[in-house]
Amino acid sequence: MTKYLLKRLFAGVLLVLGASAILFFAGELLPGDFASRMLGSQATPEAVEALRQSRGLDQPALTRYLMWLGGLLQGDLGVSLTNGREIGPLIATRLSNTLTLAGLAALVAVPFAVGLGTLAAMYRNTWFDRLVLMLSMVTVATPEFFFAYLAIAFFAVQLHLLPSISIVTSDMSFADKVPLLILPVLTLVVTTSAHMIRLTRASLISVMDSEYAGTAMLKGLPQWKIVLRHLLPNAMSPIAAVVVLNLADLIVGLIIVEAIFAYPGMGQLMVDSVSKQDVTVVQACGLIFAVTYIVLNMIADLLAILLNPRLRYKS
Amino acid sequence: MMLSDARPPRVRRFRLGWLPVSLAAAFCAICLIAALAAPWIAPFDEAEMVGMPWQPPDATFWLGTDQLGRDMLTRIIYGARTSIGLSFAIVTLAFAIGMSLGLFAVTLGGWVDQLISRAVDLFMSLPPLVLALLAISITGTSLVTLTVIAALLAALRVFRLTRSLGLDIASREFVDVARLRGDSTWSIMRHEILPNAAVPLIAEFGLRFVFAFLFVASLSFLGLGVQPPTADWGGMVRENVGAFNYGHMSPLIPAGFIALLAISVNLLGDWFVEKRGKM
Numbered sequence: 001m002t003k004y005l006l007k008r009l010f011a012g013v014l015l016v017l018g019a020s021a022i023l024f025f026a027g028e029l030l031p032g033d034f035a036s037r038m039l040g041s042q043a044t045p046e047a048v049e050a051l052r053q054s055r056g057l058d059q060p061a062l063t064r065y066l067m068w069l070g071g072l073l074q075g076d077l078g079v080s081l082t083n084g085r086e087i088g089p090l091i092a093t094r095l096s097n098t099l100t101l102a103g104l105a106a107l108v109a110v111p112f113a114v115g116l117g118t119l120a121a122m123y124r125n126t127w128f129d130r131l132v133l134m135l136s137m138v139t140v141a142t143p144e145f146f147f148a149y150l151a152i153a154f155f156a157v158q159l160h161l162l163p164s165i166s167i168v169t170s171d172m173s174f175a176d177k178v179p180l181l182i183l184p185v186l187t188l189v190v191t192t193s194a195h196m197i198r199l200t201r202a203s204l205i206s207v208m209d210s211e212y213a214g215t216a217m218l219k220g221l222p223q224w225k226i227v228l229r230h231l232l233p234n235a236m237s238p239i240a241a242v243v244v245l246n247l248a249d250l251i252v253g254l255i256i257v258e259a260i261f262a263y264p265g266m267g268q269l270m271v272d273s274v275s276k277q278d279v280t281v282v283q284a285c286g287l288i289f290a291v292t293y294i295v296l297n298m299i300a301d302l303l304a305i306l307l308n309p310r311l312r313y314k315s
Numbered sequence: 316m317m318l319s320d321a322r323p324p325r326v327r328r329f330r331l332g333w334l335p336v337s338l339a340a341a342f343c344a345i346c347l348i349a350a351l352a353a354p355w356i357a358p359f360d361e362a363e364m365v366g367m368p369w370q371p372p373d374a375t376f377w378l379g380t381d382q383l384g385r386d387m388l389t390r391i392i393y394g395a396r397t398s399i400g401l402s403f404a405i406v407t408l409a410f411a412i413g414m415s416l417g418l419f420a421v422t423l424g425g426w427v428d429q430l431i432s433r434a435v436d437l438f439m440s441l442p443p444l445v446l447a448l449l450a451i452s453i454t455g456t457s458l459v460t461l462t463v464i465a466a467l468l469a470a471l472r473v474f475r476l477t478r479s480l481g482l483d484i485a486s487r488e489f490v491d492v493a494r495l496r497g498d499s500t501w502s503i504m505r506h507e508i509l510p511n512a513a514v515p516l517i518a519e520f521g522l523r524f525v526f527a528f529l530f531v532a533s534l535s536f537l538g539l540g541v542q543p544p545t546a547d548w549g550g551m552v553r554e555n556v557g558a559f560n561y562g563h564m565s566p567l568i569p570a571g572f573i574a575l576l577a578i579s580v581n582l583l584g585d586w587f588v589e590k591r592g593k594m
């Protein structure tokens with residue numbers, strides 16, 4: 001058990017290192033180095049050489065990779081390739097915006113999806129169950145922007161209830177931000193819930209036929225009590241794992257949803273930087289997204305083990 | 316939908332009715348015909364400005380016009396050509412790379428297999444969209460890089476599937492029999508392993524097609540995929556977003572086509588698995 005956990009943690013550390021190596025060495029494929037690209041073709045050779053020296057670009061790639069990693073650990077994300085500004089402060093406010101959006105989406109999506117999945121399992125094979133399954137199949141196969149624009153067309157264009165773009169600023173209070181956040185959160189909830197709904201339903205159905213569920217029913221317990229007290233705890237292990245996996249997927253959805261609503265978060269920054277070919281900013285954002293993704297995936301694996309007593313004792 | 320495929324195994328408790336399946340098939344067929352015969356059936360030229368911006372649908376412009384006064388139906392038809400054609404190219408390339416690497420890893424085994432598998436694990440531990448954005452920030456946007464990046468990302472999944480199918484089938488008795496009979500490795504692969512892997516591979520082809528299609532649509536929507544004036548459904552959503560300011564619903568037309576085609580191909584895939592799974 002402990003051995004497995006340590007092994008999984010070690011693998012996680014290796015994956016993070018591997019991801020950082022991919023991000024760093026992909027940047028090495030660029031023609032020309034940082035100094036000549038940043039200063040442009042007008043720069044004097046002396047100026048390029050000076051910048052090269054000051055940023056340590058005369059070192060071999062491996063040394064620079066280690067320097068980049070060392071800087072990251074101390075919170076130094078480097079400077080932007082296009083405007084030479086520090087990336088750290090640039091990302092800081094955007095990261096908190098993104099975390100607000102992701103946190104709210106998770107806070108709504110998880111209870112919504114687990115609740116809907118539970119209801120579908122309780123009313124298995126009725127029209128309600130079929131409707132939930134059908135809708136979840138539809139949402140799995142549709143892009144974020146379809147729902148986002150459907151919501152915008154209805155709530156913003158037709159009803160004039162909510163704004164269609166969500167540019168939040170740091171001097172806004174949380175209450176001011178709420179109306180701006182509703183549509184992005186709604187879009188993320190709709191597009192992330194499908195897997196969670198389906199898996200909650202499937203896991204509950206798989207424990208419904210067990211003997212203890214039958215005993216509880218014969219004891220005369222009300223159905224909601226059976227579900228809450230006996231079935232959900234036993235189905236928890238796969239549900240928890242898939243919930244965390246979907247939070248990892250939420251990151252990817254965020255990138256697109258932020259671009260749709262012009263929401264000033266990390267995803268929008270990354271997309272903007274890609275079109276400006278500002279590779280250093282793309283690397284920094286990419287690393288933050290990648291590490292979060294890897295860590296969440298690792299937590300999902302660990303949760304699946306920790307919450308399942310059978311797996312716990314076997315290993 | 317999410318641009319990564321942490322997909323649970325398909326568990327279906329009720330059978331698909333004939334109606335959704337035939338509707339899906341009909342829609343796929345229409346899109347396919349539009350894609351193949353675009354220049355002959357489109358009422359106007361791909362980039363021809365024929366009216367005012369965002370005219371509502373009428374007898375001449377069945378779906379209205381876009382932000383530059385081009386016929387929306389024409390753009391949708393040409394867009395089908397780009398979006399579907401590109402997705403097919405991506406998935407075909409992905410299968411060529413993924414399947415040959417997978418079969419290579421299974422046949423050689425040992426450290427070669429370990430090396431390829433661990434590298435694939437590493438790339439699969441990263442969100443695909445983040446990898447694609449990184450690659451595009453370095454290469455810039457072009458159809459070739461878009462195709463190669465999307466194909467490599469899809470090839471990771473194809474590799475895993477081929478490898479696990481290969482390992483599973485290679486441990487069966489009929490493969491031992493063929494080996495004892497003295498068949499060559501190539502002949503065993505061709506006559507024993509591939510036929511048995513056909514159904515899951517075809518189903519995977521459908522799934523990969525949907526992902527490639529949505530991936531290209533999303534990247535084009537972000538302005539990082541197919542570039543104007545080439546019509547492509549994701550890019551058309553982006554181009555027409557301004558219509559909302561004037562109360563027009565134009566962006567919903569290409570977005571709706573994307574959603575409908577993705578759902579239809581998914582449904583057909585499910586139906587195929589259901590049908591073959593019973594045999």
